Amino acid sequence: MKPGEEFSFVNTLGKVDARNGYLPELVIKGKKTIPEYGGGICQVSTTLFRAALNAGLPITERRAHSYIVNYYGKPGLDATIYLPKPDLKFKNDTNNYILLQHYITGTTLYYEIYGTSTGKTAKTIEPVVLESSPDGSMKTVAYREIYEGDAMIKRDSFYSTYRPPNKVTSNPLQ
Template sequence: MISLEKIYSQTYFGTYQTNYNTGNADRTTNLRLATNKINGYILRPGQEFSYNRVVGKRTIDAGYRAAPIYSGGKVVDDIGGGICQVSSTLYNAALLSDLQITSRSNHSFITSYADPGRDATVFYGAIDFKFKNTTKYPIKIVASTQNGIEKISIYGINVDKVTTKVYTQRTSSKEPETKYEDNPELKAGKTKVVQGGSRGYTVNTYKETYVDGVLKEKKIISVDTYKPLTRIIQRGTKK
C-alpha cells in the first residue's frame, strides 16, 4: 500500500505557469482568491474536478473585485475578472499530467497569458472547466499566485512513467478592424487608443503521449477559433 504522504511528495506529471501583471491589484486579488480555492484539493481515482464547483460563485461578498474581461466584443471591467487565467493554467497542468479533459472551452478572443489553443474560459453557471483523475491513485493540486507568476502543479504517483508534450499550430489568421469613436472630452485633432485590438486565429492543439520515453500516441485535442478583437480609437471633438 502506497501512503498518501508518499503520493503527495512526488511529482506526478504536470507543472505549468503563466505570468500576470502585479500592477493590477484588483485582478491579482481575484487570481489569489481562485487559486486559494483549488490549492491543496485532492481528487480520488475516477473523480471529476469542476472548476466552478470548487472555486464557487465569484461575488463581491466572496471578496472578488472588478477587473477586465471580454464582453460584447470589448474589454470591460466585471466582478471576478482574471480568474480564467487560473483555469487556463490548471488546464495546461492537467494536459501535461495526461488527465482526461471532460469540459473545456476557449475564449472568444486571444488572451495575454496563454497561447491560442492553450486557454480555458469559465463563466459561473454556464461554462465550466472539468477534468477527471484517470490514474490509479489520488492526485493533489498545488497552486500559487506570487510575484507575477501563477503556478499550478499536480502531484501523485507516475507509475507508468508517462510524459506528455502539447503544442499548437495556427492554421489561419485574420486582422482586426479599426473602429473610430468621437470623444467630446478630448481636444479636437487628438486621438486616443482605448482598445488595442488583436488578430483572430484558428488553431489546432496536439498532444503527444510517451510511456517510459517511447511515443505511444499523438492526437489533435482541439480546434479553436478566436475572433479578431476590434481596435478602438477615440477622436477628439472638443473645441
C-alpha cells in the same frame, strides 16, 4: 481527487462577488469586454489547464477565449470560464488519489499535480495556426501526446477559434 473523479473549476469558485473578495476586472461577455466581478479568474483556469495537460489527465471540458488574450502567450492553450458555463473540467483517470496544489511567488501562479506514477508521460505540442485574418481572428490547434515508454498511446487535439478583439466598454460597476 479520488480515482475516477472529475474536477470542475466552476464548482470550486463559490459565489463570485465583492463580498467574497472578487474585484471587477475585464471579462468577455457576449460580444463585449466589460469589467465585472471575477474578471481575471481565467488566468487561474488557464494555468490549471496547462498543468492538467502536462500531467496527462483527460480534459473533459475546455473552451478557449472568444478572442486572443496576449498575456497567455501563443494562442491555443488558454481555458476560459464563466459561471455557470463554460467550465474547465478534467478527470483523474488513475487508480490512485492525486493532489492539486497551487502557490504564488511574487505575481506568478503555479499549479503542481502530485500522484503515484502511472509510467506514462505527456508531451504538449505548441499550438499551430490553422487560419489567420488581418482583423485578428484566428483558428489554432494544439496537440497533447501520451506515451508509455517510447510508444505514443494517445494523441489529443485542442482546437481554438478566436474572433476579432473587442473594445472595452465603460465600467458599469463604478
